[in-house]
Amino acid sequence: MSLSVKHLLGIKELTSQDIEQIFQTADNFKQVLQRPIKKVPTLRDTTIANVFFENSTRTRISFELAERRLSADVVNFASSGSSVSKGETLIDTVNNILAMKVDMVVMRHSASGAPWFLSQNVDARIINAGDGINEHPTQALLDAYSIRERLGSIKGRRICIIGDIMHSRVALSNIYCLGKLGAEVMVAGPPTLIPKHIEDLGVKVEYDVKKALQWCEVANVLRIQLERQHKPLFSTLREYALYYGINKQTLDSLGKEIVIMHPGPINRGVELNSDVANSKQSIILDQVENGVAIRMAVIYLLSGKVDLED
Amino acid sequence: MKILLDHTQLNITLQRLAHQLIENHISLADTAIIGIQPRGVWLSNRIAGIVKDITGYQHIDYGKLDITFYRDDVHSTNTIHVPSQTHVPFSIQDKDVILVDDVLHTGRTIRAAMDALVDFGRPRSVELMVLIDRRFSREVPIQPDYTGQTIDSIMTQKVKVYWAEKDSKDEVVLIDQ
Incomplete structure (x- = not known):
């Protein structure tokens, strides 16, 4: 058994079979991570480069831990302080890294489609760790895996993604992932932060966060990505927090217990209040924990030395 | 196709293997039986059951070990191996561990299993129990301590073990391919 994709x-x-296979493999790695020795020798012969053209804490550390716990050799590259600032192109940068015999590249880039472009032009497995406002696949996988862990299943569950849908690669990947697994998905937030025609992806749209919370079983709350907003889309963060932020009072008024998720980093007091982020309903730290197992599974399943040309 | 063990013979062999195990580990207090996933577990389930029946002990340390992540051929085959569950719900530190697998062929599975095992602790000793030993085909220096049947076979032949629990019959056959 292998995945249907090479990157x-x-x-x-x-x-959906690919996703199910990733989840089942992650179950096994999660069990490895609970042992006294949290490491297996599987990828002793594999070298992986983490190439990050954009800032990251969780994703980079999570990928690096996943790689090291599979016994792969790891090299890290951050664009700041590198020759990229001297004008080197993406393909040149990556090909120079690959010339040092690297088998797999984990890349984050601010340009949407950069990992696809790279996969067409270099001879290595590519894992997308977030590209612009397009996709962040491992985040969506670990989100769905965490929901499956908490609720037992995903099919038929009502899941709401709240916040800056427009600029969020996490939102798009989640919409695809949850859709393929048979969940009902809703997006909610201010009209200026929800892309037009997003209903075509099979999701419901709601502009009233309270109504969205009443509908859903799981709320995945996203960060406002001010760094990607080049024109004002709402007046102030305070106003956003007032109308779209989630606090304990709102949750208590629902009369049911919903699961709260957040991909991090949290802007406490904006999209989520601390009393919500730290509550028992929140599985934010479970998401981080599951991230390592999910990334181990993805790396393991993509690591077969099948000819890239076939 | 040749039948190596039929239903009756297989069950006599299982009884003998269980008795030999008890003979060497009288109290069973510091002994752990660990079946290798996926196929060795069918054998170890039976052996653990028979050992309980004979001794009357309610509890023996019994686990299952998956060796997928310890294989030395992760990258030499075109398919990715699908892992099974590892379940070792006790400490193996200073225990006498008996690894159980159905067919011993090249010995590479057992090598990987010993690597996997030491990640759980340092056993006092490790022994190997197999139902079928395909002798003269070893690629690493590994020999069984308890053997159901020793056979001569060539690389292209295949040993298939059927278990009543999943195949609705107990039988071991040698297949020419």
Whole structure:
């Protein structure tokens, strides 16, 4: 058994069987991570480069831990302080890294489609760790895996993604992933932050966060990505927090317990209040924990030395 | 196709293997039986059951070990191996561990299993129990301590073990391919 893809560029290209296989493999790795020795020798002969053209804490550390716990050799590259600032192109940068015999590249880039472009032009497995406002596949996989862990299943569950849908690669990957697994998906937030025609992806749209929370069983709350907003889309963060932020009072008024998720980093007091982020309903830290197992599974399943040309 | 063990013979062999195990580990207090996933577990389930029946002990340490992530051929085959569950719900530190697998062929599975095992602790000793030993085909220096049947076979032949629990019959056959 192998995945139907050679690279993990996005959830869009995966089948539901692929996702199920990743989850089952992650179950096994999660069990490895609970042992006294949290490491297996599987990828002793594999070298992986983490190439990050954009800032990251969780994703980079999570990928690096996943790689090291599979016994792969790891090299890290951050664009700041590198020759990229001297004008080197993406393909040149990556090919120079590959010339030092690297088998797999984990890349984050601010340009949407950069991992796809790379997969067409270099001879290595590519894993997308977030590209612009397009996809962040491993985040969506670990989100769905965490929901499956908490609720037992995903099919038929009502899941709402709240916040800056427009600029969020997490939102798009989640919509694809949850859709393929048979969940009902809703997006909610201010009209200026929800892309037009997003209903075509099979999701419901709601502009009233309270109504969205009443509908859903799981709320995945996203960060406002001010760094990607080049024109004002709402007046102030305070106003956003007032109308779209989630606090304990709102949750208590629902009369039911919903699961709260957030891909991080949280802007406490904006999209989520601390009393919500730290509550028992929140599985934010479970998401981080599951991230390592999911990434181990993805790397393991893509690591077969099948000819890239076939 | 040749039948190596039929239903009756297989069950006599299982009884003998269980008795030999008990003979060497009288109290069973510091002994752990660990079946290798996926196929060795069918044998170890039977052996653990028979050992309980004979000794009357309610509890023996019994686990299952998956060796997928310890294989030395992760990258030499075209398919990715699908892992099974590892379940070792006790400490193996200073225990006498008996690894159980159905067919011993090249010995590479057992090598991987010993690597996997030491990640759980340092056993006092490790022994190997197999139902079928395909002798003269070893690629690493590994020999069984308890053997159901020793056979001569060539690389292209295949040993298939059927278990009543999943195949609705107990039988071991040698297949020419």
